[in-house]
Structure formats: C-alpha cells, structure tokens
Amino acid sequence: MREIYFDNAATTRPFEQVVQAMVRCLTEEYGNPSSLHRKGIQAENILKESRKTVAEALKADPSEILFTSGGTEANNTAIRGIARSYSNRGRHIISTRAEHPSVQMTLEDLKKDGFEVSYIDVDCYGVVDLDKLAQAVQKDTILVTLMAVNNETGCIQPLELIGKLVREKNPLTFFHADCIQAFMKIPLDVGKTGPQLISISAHKFHGPKGIGALYCKKGINLRPWQTGGGQEMGLRSGTENLPGIAGMGKAVEVFSSHFSEYTAKMAELKQRIREGIEKSIDDIRINTPEGDSGAPHILSVSFRGVKGEVLLHALEKHGIYISTGSACSSKQIKAAGVPEVIGLSKEEAEGTVRISLCPFNSIDEADILVDALVTEVGFLRRISGR
Ligand SMILES: Cc1ncc(COP(=O)(O)O)c(C=O)c1O
Incomplete structure (x- = not known):
C-alpha cells in the first residue's frame, strides 16, 4: 500500500x-x-x-x-x-x-x-x-x-x-x-x-x-x-x-x-488541506491560525463527535499517518495540556488531530488525505449515532 x-x-x-x-x-x-x-x-x-x-x-x-x-x-x-x-x-x-x-x-x-x-x-x-x-x-x-x-x-x-x-x-x-x-x-x-x-x-x-x-x-x-x-x-x-x-x-x-521553496510548498499544501476540510466537513474547529500567523507545516483540526485516536487508526488503513492532538493513555483519552489551555471543550480536545507536512508531500497526497477524512469522519459520526 x-x-x-x-x-x-x-x-x-x-x-x-x-x-x-x-x-x-x-x-x-x-x-x-x-x-x-x-x-x-x-x-x-x-x-x-x-x-x-x-x-x-x-x-x-x-x-x-x-x-x-x-x-x-x-x-x-x-x-x-x-x-x-x-x-x-x-x-x-x-x-x-x-x-x-x-x-x-x-x-x-x-x-x-x-x-x-x-x-x-x-x-x-x-x-x-x-x-x-x-x-x-x-x-x-x-x-x-x-x-x-x-x-x-x-x-x-x-x-x-x-x-x-x-x-x-x-x-x-x-x-x-x-x-x-x-x-x-x-x-x-x-x-x-x-x-x-x-x-x-x-x-x-x-x-x-x-x-x-x-x-x-x-x-x-x-x-x-x-x-x-x-x-x-x-x-x-x-x-x-x-x-x-x-x-x-x-x-x-x-x-x-531550498528554504523559500520548501516553506512555500508546505504552506500551499497546508492551505489546500485546510480549505478542503472546511469545504467538505462540518462541525469542526481549526486550531491553527490563518496564513503566515501559523508555521507552514502544522494544521490542527478538532472534529466534534469523533475520537482523534480512532480517526488516526482509520486513516492508517488508507496508508495515511497523522497524529492526535490530545494526550492519550491506553484506557482513557483525556483532554490535557495544549488543548485545555487554548480553550477546547473536552469533545473538541478528544477529536483533535494534527496534520504536519514536509516539502516532499504532494498535492495528490493532500487530496487523498482530505477524501479519506471526509469518508472516515462521516463513517465514525454515523456509527456513533451523531
Ligand atoms: C516544540 C518541541 N520541543 C522539544 C521537543 C523535543 O525534541 P527531541 O525529540 O529532539 O528531544 C519537541 C519534539 O517533539 C518539540 O516539538
């Protein structure tokens, strides 16, 4: 894969x-x-x-x-x-x-x-x-x-x-x-x-x-x-x-x-993913500031009604690797650290994932990620009765 x-x-x-x-x-x-x-x-x-x-x-x-x-x-x-x-x-x-x-x-x-x-x-x-x-x-x-x-x-x-x-x-x-x-x-x-x-x-x-x-x-x-x-x-x-x-x-x-080329490439991909998510998935919160106020490589998104860790593993089945944005322990996912101090609700903290880029990610990969997010977030929300 x-x-x-x-x-x-x-x-x-x-x-x-x-x-x-x-x-x-x-x-x-x-x-x-x-x-x-x-x-x-x-x-x-x-x-x-x-x-x-x-x-x-x-x-x-x-x-x-x-x-x-x-x-x-x-x-x-x-x-x-x-x-x-x-x-x-x-x-x-x-x-x-x-x-x-x-x-x-x-x-x-x-x-x-x-x-x-x-x-x-x-x-x-x-x-x-x-x-x-x-x-x-x-x-x-x-x-x-x-x-x-x-x-x-x-x-x-x-x-x-x-x-x-x-x-x-x-x-x-x-x-x-x-x-x-x-x-x-x-x-x-x-x-x-x-x-x-x-x-x-x-x-x-x-x-x-x-x-x-x-x-x-x-x-x-x-x-x-x-x-x-x-x-x-x-x-x-x-x-x-x-x-x-x-x-x-x-x-x-x-x-x-390659500093200018690499940072511009990451920023462009980040924006594409951000817009793709905003356009296709509702009930979300973006925790990364717009444009140049954020670093070019990090995008944090909270999907309400979804557990970030479950979403991470669902994307893994598509061959896509991302990370969660909240602290997890094996038995319990709890809001802690950054999600708490930036004012996320417990539901938002639990549904937070971090997508982080490098200059070698492609537009194609960005689009595959957005499509997989649409599918998996929709599926996870449906099965949880949301
Ligand atoms: C902001 C920040 N500080 C410190 C560290 C620790 O760096 P290292 O993994 O090289 O010990 C990390 C690594 O994730 C980090 O992101």
Whole structure:
C-alpha cells in the first residue's frame, strides 16, 4: 500500500545526503575529534564545518553553538543552565502552559529547588498574552522561556517583540526560545531583540534523531550539568556524536539552500488541506491560525463527535499517518495540556488531530488525505449515532 506521511512534526525522513554524510562518518571518518593524529583532525574538521553551517543558518557565531543529544537536552541545558548560574540574581522564571514537556517538566522540577514559575495565559491558538507577559517580568526574573512555534497548533510567537518587551522591563532577564518546530520553517535570526538562547533538533528537518543544538549568546555563562572531558567548550563532556553532527550539518545545508521553496510548498499544501476540510466537513474547529500567523507545516483540526485516536487508526488503513492532538493513555483519552489551555471543550480536545507536512508531500497526497477524512469522519459520526 502507498504510504502517505503527514506526521512531520513528530519526526521527518532524513534527506538522502544526510544518510550519506552519516555513513561516511561511520565507515571512513570514524576518528575521535579529540585525537591528535590525522584521523582525529579530519573528524574535528567535520565537527567544525557542521558547527559553522548551523551557526550560519541562525546568523550566529560558531562558538555560540553547542551540540546536544536533541531538543530535550537543549531545552534542559538552557533552562537548568540559567537557573544554576544566575540564581544569585533571582529565582523567578516565566513561561506558558502550552510548552513541550521538555520545558514544562523541567520547570516543574526546578520548582522543587525553590524556583518560582509564572505561567502566562495564551490565546485560542497558543499565542502568549504580551501585556500579561510584560507585567510578569520582575527584578528577580532570570528567564523567560517560550516555544517559538507551538508543536500542536503551529502558532508563531512574536519572538522579537517578546525579546524587546522583556529587556525593556528587565535587561538582565534572559530569553530562551524552544525553536524545535520553528527552525527551518520560519526565518530565525539571532538579532539584537530576539532570544539569547535557542534550541533546535535535527530530526524535525530531515536530519537524524538524537542530535540537536543550543545557540547560547556569547557572554552567557551556563553552568554545565554534565562534567568529564570538557568537550563542547566544557559545556557537554563526552565524545561527540560525529555521525549525528555531520548529518545535522548536512540537513541544515540542504534545507537552507531550498528554504523559500520548501516553506512555500508546505504552506500551499497546508492551505489546500485546510480549505478542503472546511469545504467538505462540518462541525469542526481549526486550531491553527490563518496564513503566515501559523508555521507552514502544522494544521490542527478538532472534529466534534469523533475520537482523534480512532480517526488516526482509520486513516492508517488508507496508508495515511497523522497524529492526535490530545494526550492519550491506553484506557482513557483525556483532554490535557495544549488543548485545555487554548480553550477546547473536552469533545473538541478528544477529536483533535494534527496534520504536519514536509516539502516532499504532494498535492495528490493532500487530496487523498482530505477524501479519506471526509469518508472516515462521516463513517465514525454515523456509527456513533451523531
Ligand atoms: C516544540 C518541541 N520541543 C522539544 C521537543 C523535543 O525534541 P527531541 O525529540 O529532539 O528531544 C519537541 C519534539 O517533539 C518539540 O516539538
């Protein structure tokens, strides 16, 4: 059966060039970048090259890029690093309840160590309330941490404006952005007013899993939470994951060189699917903002009277992969997290699915998806007597 993959916010298929770059590091360039001989130097050159590529994509300096094991570690390193290094200035952190668990659980953990966390309200798409955010910044606020593109709704936070507001209120407050769904999907430039810390993860843009990076602006002093041989500027000890790093560098290189084409293609397909659903299926709620206010690759839709997980498996029979938008446990589907905070009813939360695109999805696939949704949503509603 033909497979149609619309779960690209969960993970993406690596580019062929990424696989080749990784295989090269596993078969030929397998040296340790810390070794003094030629093999080590060749490996070190690959490491340097990838760091430069990632830095260029963010318009940062290579010395500001720290490789991590992925987005979760980048978020932890940023948040825990600031908390550990700057607790003498204050113990107050600001965020929202629409963040990824790698942020929310980290903040909840820090609360056990005496940090205070203010969660600011978000609107029906997940965009933070700017007035409340500005009001919440106090003298003892050491960090504001927000997700640049929401992984469930695709809404975009106005990063530059937030950075400006935060610094006006307290120039010593750091701003961290989880850009894991944003990097390679919307333009990111570590300008003067934007975030000073940015997390990214390679498997979201056709790179390998288990590798990511943290941009940390020069001058910020993060206290490492992993000690050892002092790799990665002393911030992350341990022999570097060279195949992963090479793969990530290659993914950035390939995606960056097609950025406008790829993002336009995803946005066009997203709009086609959105219009197809709106035209053919009633009793729905779209949780993704219109046009450029949403990232090009995420569309969240709540089908009232349908269970998202049941719909997901019904589409699987057509060879189509999507994901649910609400937290599920094996026995019970319950509204939790983002659906709750953006104001979805229990029925809407349970009926939410996320369709997420990549540049290699086609118009044909988009139309097949809409047709399958029309069939399956209609069928599921009929059998539930709705
Ligand atoms: C917004 C966001 N933050 C963090 C993560 C975690 O990234 P990783 O899977 O690389 O640990 C994800 C992954 O789904 C994400 O979407």
